Amino acid sequence: MPRLGSPAPSFEAVTTFGKIRLEDFRGGWLVLFSHPADFTPVCTTEFLAFAAIAPELRKRNVELLGLSIDSPTSHIAWVRNIKDKFGIDIPFPIIADSNKEVAMLYGMLMPGESKTETSRCVFVIDPAGIIRAMIYYPLTTGRNTDEIIRVIDALQTTDKYGVATPANWKLGDKVIVPPPSTVEEAEARMKAGFECADWYFCKKTV
Numbered sequence: 001m002p003r004l005g006s007p008a009p010s011f012e013a014v015t016t017f018g019k020i021r022l023e024d025f026r027g028g029w030l031v032l033f034s035h036p037a038d039f040t041p042v043c044t045t046e047f048l049a050f051a052a053i054a055p056e057l058r059k060r061n062v063e064l065l066g067l068s069i070d071s072p073t074s075h076i077a078w079v080r081n082i083k084d085k086f087g088i089d090i091p092f093p094i095i096a097d098s099n100k101e102v103a104m105l106y107g108m109l110m111p112g113e114s115k116t117e118t119s120r121c122v123f124v125i126d127p128a129g130i131i132r133a134m135i136y137y138p139l140t141t142g143r144n145t146d147e148i149i150r151v152i153d154a155l156q157t158t159d160k161y162g163v164a165t166p167a168n169w170k171l172g173d174k175v176i177v178p179p180p181s182t183v184e185e186a187e188a189r190m191k192a193g194f195e196c197a198d199w200y201f202c203k204k205t206v
Contacts, residue, residue, distance in 0.1 A: 001107040004134060008032075008125045009105040013067075016075050017093035020065070022129070029062040029156075030125040031148060034108045036117035038070045038078035042142045046120070047082060047090055049145040054091050060152055061127075064092035068118055069103060072096040113139055124151060126159075161206045174203040 002009060012021045022030075033050070035043040050064055057064060068075075075094045082088055097103050097118075108118040120137035133151050137143055154165040163175040179200040180186045186199040194202035 002105075002123065002131050002134065004131055006131055008123065008129050008131050011102045011105060013095045013097060013102055014072055015065075015093035015095050016072065016079060016090075020093055020095070022125075025063055025065070025125070026129055027127050029060065029127060029152065030065060030123075031057065031062060031152075032065045032067065032106070032123040032125060033143075034067045034103065034106075034118035034121045036120070036139050037068055038074045039081070042140070043068075044082060044086075046142050046145075048086060048088055049143070050092070051088050051090055053145045053149055056149055057152065060149075060156060062152055065095065066092060067095035067097050067102060067108070069097045069100055071098055110136075122148060124148075124155065126155070157206065163204075163206065166203070174205050177202040177204055 008022060010022050012019060035046060037043060047066070050066070054064055075096055079090045079094070082090060095102055100109065103109050103118050106121065106123060108121045110119045113119060117139065119139065120141070120143055122133070122135040122143065123131055124133035126132045132155050135143075135148075135151075150170060153171040154169060157171070157175065158164060161175065163177060166173075166176050169175070174195065177189075177194055180189050189199055189202060190196060192202075194204050196202040
């Protein structure tokens, strides 16, 4: 089972864009997500939503990669059906994980929910190939793609400025200054010009 802060398990897989390796995405961010099955209504709404945010993700140097344990033929037929019925092109590859190899590597199968369908998992992988966020949803609950963008923005902001982000933070909001680790630093913190509720709780604009 993958863990936060650990290297993302390496793989090579057949996709709707041809064979792809995880290493192909090194140097940029990747959102790897699984869906239960092709030609299902909730998954269709999710793919429409992921297609809609793809341009915003690319602005952030983020690529999308989908996965289910359906066959390549099923994926191709479903993508064509989405184009035909909804007028939307799916601009990212979908892994055909028929042998469940990638699903097992990433812990995408939840026997309590289904032994034959991958759960709605999201893995955010950074340019160094490290897993930075994991989100799991039950089969009945479609994902909020705005939250995925928010998580990406938060991770990229914390990496760039060495800060943390508070609850419900959005891009442009004030960020949390890491708390001091010594009494001397605590005294200096209160005079540093930050917006402080107390010595351990300070915010700033970046």
